Amino acid sequence: MIAVLPAECTDEQLSAIGLVLEGRGWTSEISRGEEQVILLVSGPEREADLEFALDGRVDADVIAVDDARHYERGRRNRRRMHGLVGGLAILVAFGLGIPVLGYLRAPQSVFAAYEFVPVSSLERLGENSALPVRVDSRLVLLVRQTGRQLYALSGLCTYMEDCQLEWNDARRQIVCPCHGGVYDLYGNVVEGPPSIPLASFEVDLIGSEIRVRKGA
Amino acid sequence: MIAREEGLLAALWSVLRKPVSPEFRSTFVFGWMIVILFVLQIVTGILLSLYYDPRPAAANESVQLIMRDVSSGWLIRGLHHWSSTAILILALCQLLRVFVVGAFRRSPTSWYLGCLLLVFVFAQAFTGALLPWDNQAYWWANRALESLESIPYIGQTLLSFLNGGPEVTDHTLSRAHALHVMVFPWLGLVAVAVNVWLLARQWTRQRGAER
Amino acid sequence: MIIVLARGTTEEQANEVIGALRGYGVMARLVRDGDEPLLHLFDGPTRSARSVLGFECVVGLLPTSGPRIRRQGRRFYPYHFINWSSAVLLMLGLLVVMSGFLPPGGTLEINEQATLTELETPWYLRAPTNFFALFAGRPAWIGWVCFVALLGLGFIVPLIDRFTRRWIRGKWPLKLVGLIALFAWLALSLKGLVY
Numbered sequence: 039m040i041a042v043l044p045a046e047c048t049d050e051q052l053s054a055i056g057l058v059l060e061g062r063g064w065t066s067e068i069s070r071g072e073e074q075v076i077l078l079v080s081g082p083e084r085e086a087d088l089e090f091a092l093d094g095r096v097d098a099d100v101i102a103v104d105d106a107r108h109y110e111r112g113r114r115n116r117r118r119m120h121g122l123v124g125g126l127a128i129l130v131a132f133g134l135g136i137p138v139l140g141y142l143r144a145p146q147s148v149f150a151a152y153e154f155v156p157v158s159s160l161e162r163l164g165e166n167s168a169l170p171v172r173v174d175s176r177l178v179l180l181v182r183q184t185g186r187q188l189y190a191l192s193g194l195c196t197y198m199e200d201c202q203l204e205w206n207d208a209r210r211q212i213v214c215p216c217h218g219g220v221y222d223l224y225g226n227v228v229e230g231p232p233s234i235p236l237a238s239f240e241v242d243l244i245g246s247e248i249r250v251r252k253g254a
Numbered sequence: 255m256i257a258r259e260e261g262l263l264a265a266l267w268s269v270l271r272k273p274v275s276p277e278f279r280s281t282f283v284f285g286w287m288i289v290i291l292f293v294l295q296i297v298t299g300i301l302l303s304l305y306y307d308p309r310p311a312a313a314n315e316s317v318q319l320i321m322r323d324v325s326s327g328w329l330i331r332g333l334h335h336w337s338s339t340a341i342l343i344l345a346l347c348q349l350l351r352v353f354v355v356g357a358f359r360r361s362p363t364s365w366y367l368g369c370l371l372l373v374f375v376f377a378q379a380f381t382g383a384l385l386p387w388d389n390q391a392y393w394w395a396n397r398a399l400e401s402l403e404s405i406p407y408i409g410q411t412l413l414s415f416l417n418g419g420p421e422v423t424d425h426t427l428s429r430a431h432a433l434h435v436m437v438f439p440w441l442g443l444v445a446v447a448v449n450v451w452l453l454a455r456q457w458t459r460q461r462g463a464e465r
Numbered sequence: 466m467i468i469v470l471a472r473g474t475t476e477e478q479a480n481e482v483i484g485a486l487r488g489y490g491v492m493a494r495l496v497r498d499g500d501e502p503l504l505h506l507f508d509g510p511t512r513s514a515r516s517v518l519g520f521e522c523v524v525g526l527l528p529t530s531g532p533r534i535r536r537q538g539r540r541f542y543p544y545h546f547i548n549w550s551s552a553v554l555l556m557l558g559l560l561v562v563m564s565g566f567l568p569p570g571g572t573l574e575i576n577e578q579a580t581l582t583e584l585e586t587p588w589y590l591r592a593p594t595n596f597f598a599l600f601a602g603r604p605a606w607i608g609w610v611c612f613v614a615l616l617g618l619g620f621i622v623p624l625i626d627r628f629t630r631r632w633i634r635g636k637w638p639l640k641l642v643g644l645i646a647l648f649a650w651l652a653l654s655l656k657g658l659v660y
Contacts, residue, residue: 040467040503044532069496071507074529076467078496078503099531103469103501120543123551130554134561137326141301145323270542273533286549287556294557314574321568332564340560342589346650353622354643356636362623369620379589389573393584401597404605458541 039085041077041092042099045070052077055095062091154242154249160186161246166223168205168212173250177202178239179212180248181223188241190250191225196234203236212236272458284348285453291341292446295378296439298334306385308431310424313387338379345372361456367449374442381434387427395422466511467527468493468504474522479504482517489513592653 043052052068052075059066064081077098079088085100092098157171158180169180170193177193191212195201201216211228212221220228225236240251305324307316320327349368352358358365380398384391399417403409418425470479476495479502483493491509495502506514517523539545586594593612600608618625629638 040527040529042529042532044536046536067496069494069505069507071505071529072509073533076496076505076529097532097535099529101467101527101529103503103527120547123547123554126554127550130557134557137329138301140325141327141330142304143325145319145325145327147319147323270546271540273537273540274545275538283549283552287553290553291556294560328568329561329564332568333560335569336560336563336567339588340556350643350647353646354639356626356639358623359626365623366620376589379587383587387575388570389575390570390585392575394586397584401605401609405609406604406606409606 039079039081039088040101040103041079041088042101043075043077043096045073045075047075047096051096055092058091058095059088062087064088152251152253154240154251156247156249158248159246160243160248163188163248166210167207168223170203170205171250173239174252178250179203179205179236180241180250183223186243188243188248190239190241191221191236192239195219195232196227196236197230197232269454275457275459284344284351285450288341288344288348289446289450291337291344292442294337295334295341296443298330298337299435299439301330302334303435308385308427310387310427313385313427317386317388338375338382341375342379345375361452364449364452364456367445367452371442371445371449374438374445378434378438378442381430381438384427384430385434392422395426466506466514466529468506468514468517469524469527470502470504471522471524472500472502474502478520478522482520482523485517485520486514489516588654591655591657592650595653595656 043055055077056066056068059079059081062081062083064079064083066080067078069076069078081088085102089098089100092100155173157173157178158169160182163169163180163182165182165184167182168191169182171178171180173190179191179193180188181191182188193203195203195214195216197214197217197219201214203212203214203221206213209220210223212223212225213219214221214230214232217231219230219232221232221236222228225238227233227235242249242251302320305316305320305327307313317331320331345368349372352365352368384395399413399422402412402416405412413420416429417423418429468482470482479495482504483495486493486504486506486509489510491506491511491513493504493506496505497503514526518526596612597605597608600611
């Protein structure tokens with residue numbers, strides 16, 4: 039039989055217990071550990087009697103050695119539970135982690151808002167001239183200089199946002215019919231009330247197809 | 255197994271392995287849940303702030319972008335919203351439990367910190383509800399601040415502090431955003447950390463050492 | 466911890482097991498319980514003892530942590546940590562389910578012209594709102610003063626407790642006050658919803 043005693047037991051307490059056990063016909067051997075003291079007891083009586091003998095003197099656990107398999111099984115169940123919780127935690131980590139990774143990517147609608155849209159072809163635009171087109175229901179002026187040099191300017195006057203600009207072929211200038219503002223082919227103000235030049239948009243030329251980028 | 259090197263890991267491991275006093279009760283799990291929820295709030299809050307646009311004209315639209323277009327945006331926003339509800343309920347339950355069993359006697363500092371935390375959690379919930387800048391939030395803020403105005407002497411000053419103006423304006427959203435993202439999280443974090451440290455110290459102290 | 470060895474185990478076999486344990490940092494000594502050879506693991510991380518179960522002479526393990534646990538309590542990791550973590554995982558699962566089935570609102574654009582006739586009070590503000598409504602007809606500042614006073618009282622509970630404990634013994638006053646507070650909160654929250 040084994041009695042497990044707290045590590046705090048002093049040598050005096052242990053010798054006192056040893057004497058008590060001797061008196062009842064038991065022999066005992068002591069083994070000190072970091073966290074407990076083991077008392078190996080052999081004698082004629084059973085565990086219940088040893089418990090009774092130690093009761094009140096010291097807080098001890100009495101273990102019969104042949105219970106080994108029972109104890110090990112108990113701990114195995116607990117280890118299985120720990121494993122289950124650990125597994126569940128990993129599952130949850132992946133279950134939440136993968137959506138978070140997806141979340142961090144910019145959504146498709148944001149990419150779509152900056153796509154290139156085909157608006158016209160090179161043949162319809164003469165050199166040193168501008169052509170008004172609609173990109174996403176917004177007015178944009180396509181400007182061609184010489185050869186394949188192209189850019190796009192905002193088609194709204196910077197003086198009053200809701201005034202749509204027109205291309206004056208004769209004067210070779212962009213004019214605002216509302217307040218008489220005039221811009222050159224580069225979008226700079228030539229005369230009139232506007233003070234801010236026209237904003238530009240990205241243009242892509244694929245073959246003879248002209249594409250303008252949506253968004254600013 | 256965690257490598258047993260000297261230093262931070264070893265210190266952390268020794269803390270985790272400390273025996274906890276046998277008087278420890280299972281209802282103490284409320285506090286642990288509050289800590290975890292707090293961390294969850296911070297993480298989901300950071301994720302939400304990646305898409306949230308605090309400009310008044312764009313705030314609502316950005317929230318709708320999160321719910322509609324962003325992959326798993328509904329999950330992140332839902333977690334943030336529901337964990338705020340959970341944290342409120344748990345904080346109230348925790349405070350009630352601590353009061354009823356008299357645990358505040360053992361550590362009054364913990365009680366004060368807990369009360370402060372409850373105030374922070376309420377403030378977070380209120381400022382957070384304002385951030386989507388939708389109709390409900392706007393009119394609720396209006397009504398709440400109307401009642402503040404009626405306080406004599408300090409009403410107008412309070413209004414000016416909390417509102418950034420005489421009534422709910424764009425400045426209110428800026429203030430709510432600053433408080434929700436930059437003020438209360440830090441205060442809450444400090445309060446939680448100190449509270450956890452105090453309680454861990456209390457419950458892992460060996461009875462022999464106390465005598 | 467104690468390792469039980471099979472009857473008839475030689476000293477050599479026992480030393481082999483002891484050597485293996487030392488490799489894991491566990492110190493063990495051979496003791497005899499009558500004719501049962503036992504190994505007492507007296508120092509080191511005894512969890513690693515599981516690794517020697519593969520030896521033929523090892524019959525089983527006997528944990529000896531009873532007295533220590535009763536005096537010092539269970540260690541935070543793994544015992545409380547695992548229990549708490551299960552609770553947290555359950556709660557996370559619940560939150561995910563609620564996010565899916567009950568998404569938060571907040572999608573109506575602001576309409577500055579029209580006030581909402583039926584404002585939906587957030588559930589956590591129902592009690593304070595109804596508390597203020599109790600003071601309707603009186604100047605609004607009275608409601609605020611009472612509210613702040615109540616909060617202040619709640620804050621200084623430990624101080625109040627220290628001065629009253631001498632003549633109110635026992636835990637029932639706390640339970641009573643707690644019950645009253647809970648009931649008041651619930652009643653104020655449900656007012657208007659249920660009655």
